[in-house]
Amino acid sequence: MPQKPYIDQLVMSAAARQLDKFRSILCKYEERGISNSEMLVICSLCEELGVSAIVESGRARGYSTGILAKYFKDRPLRIISIDWEKAKWFIGADDKFAKESLAPYKNVELLYGNSVKLMPALVKKLKNERVAILMDGPKGKEAVDLAKKILDKYKNVVVAFVHDMDKRTPHRAQMEETFNNIFFTDSGEYLKLHSELDADCFKHDEAEAAKSLAGQIEREIYEPTLAIVFPDDHKFEAQKNRIFP
Secondary structure, three states, X not given: XXXXXXXXXXXXXXXXXXXXXXXXXOOOOOOOOOXXXXXXXXXXXXXXXXXXXXXXXXXXXXXXXXXXXXXXOOOOOEEEEEEOOOOOOOOHHHHHHHXXXXXXXXXXXXXXXXXXXXXXXXXXXXXXXXXXXXXXXXOHHHHHHHHHHHHHHOOOEEEEEEEOOOOOOHHHHHHHHHOXXXXXXXXXXXXXXXXXXXXXXXXXXXXXXXXXXXXXXXXXXXXXXXXXXXXXXXXXXXXXXXXXX
């Protein structure tokens, strides 16, 4: 499905406006975290869409949770992060690290359980909030199905972020077939502007990292890739040279 110009404009302009603020809160990257160029999209859109609560699933070492906590530390925005001890990707040492590193942030709540059940229940409780959902577990088809279920049922969700949507995977095609208002962070234009934020996210050797990034950009196959989905019933309007849903 071809990307729609107004979706591209919304994402690209939001990222450009919030880039300096985002750079100011960056810290040491933690393995298994969402890359910095992808976190820029998440932070900037939540900022510009007036999101008041973010429900995250798949915390790992808490890198993405920590970026959100720091970026929104001066706003009354709730960050509710879910991880599941029974998930195959759950690592006890990573969970311990996440709890310790996130303890100073009063805007973060850490929960445990199956996100397929817990995330919809949390979104329902936040019915009076403007909610963003961030999914980095479950993965694949299960993630696409859960995002569709939530977006179809709960109108308080203004944007959904779904991780690990590399264009070589079958669930990338499912994502494109399922949703209309969608943007992927492996867009060539987006990568050219913001992939430099990821220099520390893939490999520690600077020369190898630069080579890897350049090759991925040239092929427009960027691991792992974030999908940004806006509800189908959003009406996008231009206001003072900006696009808003």
